[in-house]
Amino acid sequence: MKTKGKALSNIKDFKLKIEEYKEAFKNASVKVKDEKSLQELRNLYLSRKKGYLRVLFDELKTLKPTDRPKAGQLINGLKNYIQKRLQSLEKRIKVPKRLIREIDLTLPGRNRYWGAPHPVLLFQEEIERIFLAMGFSIEDGPEIETDYYNFEALNFPPHHPARDDWDTLYITDDLLLRTHTSPVQIRVMEKQKPPIRVINPGKVFRKEAPDPTHLPMFFQLEGLVVDKDITFAHLKGTLEFFLRTLFLEKINIRFRPAFFPFTEPSAEVDIECTVCGGKNRECRVCGGEGWIEILGSGMVDPQVLKNVNIDPEQYSGFAFGLGIDRTALFAYEIQDMRYFYENDLRFIRQFAQK
Template sequence: MSSLQEKIEQYRQLFNDLAAKTKNIKELEELKQAFLSRKKGYITLLFDELKQLSPEEKKSAGVVLNDFKMEVQQTLTELEQKCLKPKAEKISPDLTLPGRKIYWGAPHPITLFQRKIEKIFISMGFAVEEGPEIETDYYNFEALNFPPYHPARDSWDTLYINDRLLLRTHTSPVQIRVMEKKKPPIRIIIPGKVYRRETPDPTHLPMFHQVEGLVVDRGITFAHLKGTLEYFIRALFGEKIKIRFRPSFFPFTEPSAEVDIECIACHGQDAQCRVCGGTGWKEILGAGLVDPQVFKNVNIDPEKYSGWAFGLGIDRTAMLAYEIPEMRYFYENDLRFLRQFNRR
């Protein structure tokens, strides 16, 4: 056997090895170039060598070389078809590994709960109003029928800025501001921050959030107040919640009421309940018909118009709804607490 034939044999071996490893079009193209390139392909080079042989050697080796070339071409064609065929995609050896997540920020629970409340009232045709947090004694107390020096002010312990200005102790001054500039019908809620000079404890902080509601129109009654607040509380706490209205006192409403809901921690079953103290009830809001003096203070005729108002502590109600034992959790802003509320 001539040395050329041995060489051909070696290249055949090489080609078969490479062909077996060829997996894609790119590798196929490289293989094709390596063997069939018109300038430097192995087979081209082998044909160059063939030209230099004697005629007999040329004849026998030529047959072998031509066979090899055809073999290569055929294998390449087969490989090409194989490579072009769509191959089954593989994702990962373990499809149970955790997925890639995009973190969605958490709203503050107060924002979340306030929004829930707003949505219920907006669905009943209420508008959302706002007002300043720095108020005058007139808007915070006097216009709301708190006589100067009256002990009624004691429940609204106040942080003062100077003799004229204070931090509002409730959202009620916004009632006055709205009624001063707008004539009935009025149908609004007023969410916002309020301030009291309270020594911090689990249910008292010097700053918290309230939402105030006010309806003024002809013919508004206590029955309307009851019906609307009952609907609101059911929308917030569920259809089956027990609700109780009982008489109370606020200078700016007459008659006044406080509204309790059944304790959602013990349902009145636990005499030692930490949430309701065993009474089975939890006070959630104060309400009443707008006091005629308040109407007079804003030049609305109480003989023509009547109205109802309510005020609810957002923090404390959210504490009930989410079973949060301490009010200060809201303002520590611990991410491990806050991030629980991106469950909405």
């Protein structure tokens, strides 16, 4: 600065000098990039001992006393300007770049993605409504079970070959992830005396590799009725009513003999293929069979009743079970069960209105 250090005696030159300082400060402030250079600039102008403003205040003495108030105002004006400018520089340097982006009002807004009720849960509720209307109640049970509740009480003795059909995930020798919801039947019968009319929906686990029709975790729904004079006719009537209500059609239903350790006699229940009606040999849903297996069922084995201290001479009952995911597959005409658990919102949202 040309005028720096020169002794002054008139206000005009002093004003010029202030302008020069202001100009020099402006140029220097543009170059400030970090906290260090900011601090250097602040010291250069505002330091109490050697800052330029200090020097300017000292130079007031060289002016005529009548010019001093005016000159003082000029210095204060410069000082205010410098302080404000330093403050805004400081804000810009200290705010992390990430935050600057977050408060950028010119950026497009962010969408919030809404979920939707899961199709398997929706379908489960649909099934529950039908049974609740028939006077059933809903019972729940633990997902980690003992060998006793999952197998033994249901008439699978240790080493019984039927155990092999259940690909069981064991936690210890005695604890396992339940392979079906049937243990809830035992728990219900232990604490409740007939008449019993319950359904037990819930998660079950099997040691299976996922493919279009198998999953290591899926949902089952089990039903149990125990009372005096319960016959196979009750079983048949209940399941026919249930299936016709669920599929909203006059579909054909057939019962096939089957074996389950905990029911005698036992039957598997098929419905006519809802996609091809048995007319397409290439049908992907029924495999050309024309029938789809929906339920396992049967009259509760007298031994199972004895295991929970219910007298089989006095009482009889029936039980049934179905895979909720598997049945939803047919009801919604979905090709692959794995879609249910990929959590693709485009898939899940489709069912919200059904």
